[in-house]
Amino acid sequence: xxxxxxxxxxxxxxxxxxxxxxxxxxxxxxxxxxxxxxxxxxxxxxxxxxxxxxxxxxxxxxxxxxxxxxxxxxxxxxxxxxxxxxxxxxxxxxxxxxxxxxxxxxxxxxxxxxxxxxxxxxxxxxxxxxxxxxxxxxxxxxxxxxxxxxxxxxxxxxxxxxxxxxxxxxxxxxxxxxxxxxxxxxxxxxxxxxxxxxxxxxxxxxxxxxxxxxxxxxxxxxxxxxxxxxxxxxxxxxxxxxxxxxxxxxxxxxxxxxxxxxxxxxxxxxxxxxxxxxxxxxxxxxxxxxxxx
Numbered sequence: 677x678x679x680x681x682x683x684x685x686x687x688x689x690x691x692x693x694x695x696x697x698x699x700x701x702x703x704x705x706x707x708x709x710x711x712x713x714x715x716x717x718x719x720x721x722x723x724x725x726x727x728x729x730x731x732x733x734x735x736x737x738x739x740x741x742x743x744x745x746x747x748x749x750x751x752x753x754x755x756x757x758x759x760x761x762x763x764x765x766x767x768x769x770x771x772x773x774x775x776x777x778x779x780x781x782x783x784x785x786x787x788x789x790x791x792x793x794x795x796x797x798x799x800x801x802x803x804x805x806x807x808x809x810x811x812x813x814x815x816x817x818x819x820x821x822x823x824x825x826x827x828x829x830x831x832x833x834x835x836x837x838x839x840x841x842x843x844x845x846x847x848x849x850x851x852x853x854x855x856x857x858x859x860x861x862x863x864x865x866x867x868x869x870x871x872x873x874x875x876x877x878x879x880x881x882x883x884x885x886x887x888x889x890x891x892x893x894x895x896x897x898x899x900x901x902x903x904x905x906x907x908x909x910x911x912x913x914x915x916x917x918x919x920x921x922x923x924x925x926x927x928x929x930x931x932x933x934x935x936x937x938x939x940x941x942x943x944x945x946x947x948x949x950x951x952x953x954x955x956x957x958x959x960x961x962x963x964x965x966x967x968x969x
Contacts (some may be wrong), residue, residue: 680758681767683751686730688947691954692825692858693726694719698954699854700833702961703847706968709838714785718833721778721794726825728771729801735764736806742813742876772798786836793832800824813878817866818859826855846908850960856901857953863894864934864949868942891935898927916963923956 697718704710736742738754738761753759779794804811804820811820830851835841866873866880867887874883882890902920909917930948937945 680753684731684734684753684759684764684767685727688950689730689861690723690726691950691957692821692861693722693829695858695953695957696825696829696851696854697722697833698957698961699850700830701837702957702964703830703834703843703850704837705961706964707834707838707842708968709840711837714782714836715833717778717782717785718829718836721775721782722829724771724775724778725797725801728768728775728798729804731764731768731771732802733805733812735761735768736810738764740806740810742873742878772801775801782836786832790832793828797824797828812880815879815881815884817862818881821859821862822852822855825858826853827851830854843908843911846905846911849904849907853901853904854953854957856897856904857956860894860897861946861949861953863890863897864942864946867891867894867934868939868946887935891931894934895928895931898924898931912963912967916967919956919959919963922959923952926952926955 697715700718701710701715704715734752734754738752751758754761754764775798776794779790779798782794783790800811800820800823803809804817805813811817827848828851831847834847841847863882866882867890870880870882870887872878873880881893885893902924905920909920926948930945930952933945933948934942
C-alpha cells in the first residue's frame with residue numbers, strides 16, 4: 677500500500693516545486709542573505725502544497741470521470757482501485773493542512789501580508805483540478821504553473837531570506853524562467869494524454885492547439901527561459917554561461933524525444949524534463965554561491 681501512495685505523490689514531478697525554492701535560495705546566497713529557517717520553511721511549504729495538488733488532481737479527476745483504467749500516464753491509484761476515494765480526499769486536505777501550518781510559521785518571519793498570499797496558493801492547489809472552473813480543464817494549467825511554481829516560490833523564498841528586493845529585475849526574470857521550465861513538465865504530461873483528455877472534454881493547451889504547436893512551444897519555452905535571464909547573466913562572470921549552455925543541450929535532447937514518441941513512451945520524457953529543471957536550479961545555485969565568495 678505504501679508503494680501506491682508513493683506513486684500518487686508523483687515523485688518525478690516534485691523537482692517542479694523544489695527548483696523554485698533552490699533558485700530563490702541561490703539568489704539569496706548571491707546577495708549575502710541566506711537564512712536556514714525561512715529556506716527550510718519554503719521548501720516544506722512548496723513540497724507539501726504540490727503533493728496536495730497532485731492528490732487533489734487524482735481525486736477530483738476520478739470524481740469527475742476524467743480518468744480511465746489502463747491510461748498511458750502514471751498509474752492512478754484511485755481510478756485503478758488501489759486507494760479509496762475517501763482516503764485520497766483525506767490525504768489531500770491533510771497535506772493542505774500541513775502546508776497551511778508551515779505557511780503560518782512563515783508569518784512570524786515575513787509578516788501578516790503573507791497570509792492572503794498563502795491562501796491564494798492553497799486555493800490554487802485545489803482550483804487546478806476542481807471548483808466551478810477547474811484551471812487545468814480550460815487551458816489555464818500552463819500559466820498557473822508559471823505563476824505558482826516559478827514566480828511565487830522564487831520571489832518569496834528570496835524575499836523571506838533577504839527581507840529586501842535588491843536586484844529585483846534579475847529576481848523576477850529568473851522566477852519567470854523557472855516557471856517556464858516547470859510548465860514544460862505539464863506540456864509533456866498533456867502531450868501524452870491529449871487523446872484521453874479530448875475524449876472526456878478536458879481542454880488542455882495541447883488539446884486546444886495540437887501536439888505540433890505545443891511541441892514547438894516546449895522547445896521555444898526553454899530557449900526563451902534562458903534569454904529572459906540575460907539581466908542576471910550580465911551580472912555574473914562569463915564562465916557562468918555554462919548553466920544555460922548545459923541546460924539547452926539537455927533541453928534539445930528532451931524535445932527530440934518528445935516529438936518522436938507517443939503514449940507511455942513519453943513517461944520518461946516527463947521525468948527527464950523535471951530532471952533538467954532540477955539540474956538547472958542546482959547549477960544556478962552553485963554558480964551564484966561561488967560568485968558570492
